[in-house]
Amino acid sequence: MIDTITPPEEDFQIRCPRLGHKISFSYCAKENNGLPCHKALDCWHPYFYVYDFFRRRLSEEEWKKSFPVESKQKVVSLVELIEKAKKVKVDENE
Numbered sequence: 001m002i003d004t005i006t007p008p009e010e011d012f013q014i015r016c017p018r019l020g021h022k023i024s025f026s027y028c029a030k031e032n033n034g035l036p037c038h039k040a041l042d043c044w045h046p047y048f049y050v051y052d053f054f055r056r057r058l059s060e061e062e063w064k065k066s067f068p069v070e071s072k073q074k075v076v077s078l079v080e081l082i083e084k085a086k087k088v089k090v091d092e093n094e
Contacts, residue, residue, distance in 0.1 A: 004048050005048060005049040005050075005052045005053045006048060007025040007044075007048055011024070014043060017039065028043065028044065032066060035058075035066045036054055036067075037066075038067055040066075
């Protein structure tokens, strides 16, 4: 059970899904031109309260730059594209 907003020590490393090798939190916290990697919340949440850590340290603008909210999930977007393609096909056949 995690109970801290303090990041793990520098020698604690996890596998980065983007780079394919192990890295420490300090890399993730600054990898995006001094801002956190957009995947940092996903990768580090099992180890400490990373959301709270960044919420306390980033301005609202920095937060939005670091962790952009996708307007739609990929599955929803795909379903919408399929429905649109079906409609175009029906319209062409009329």
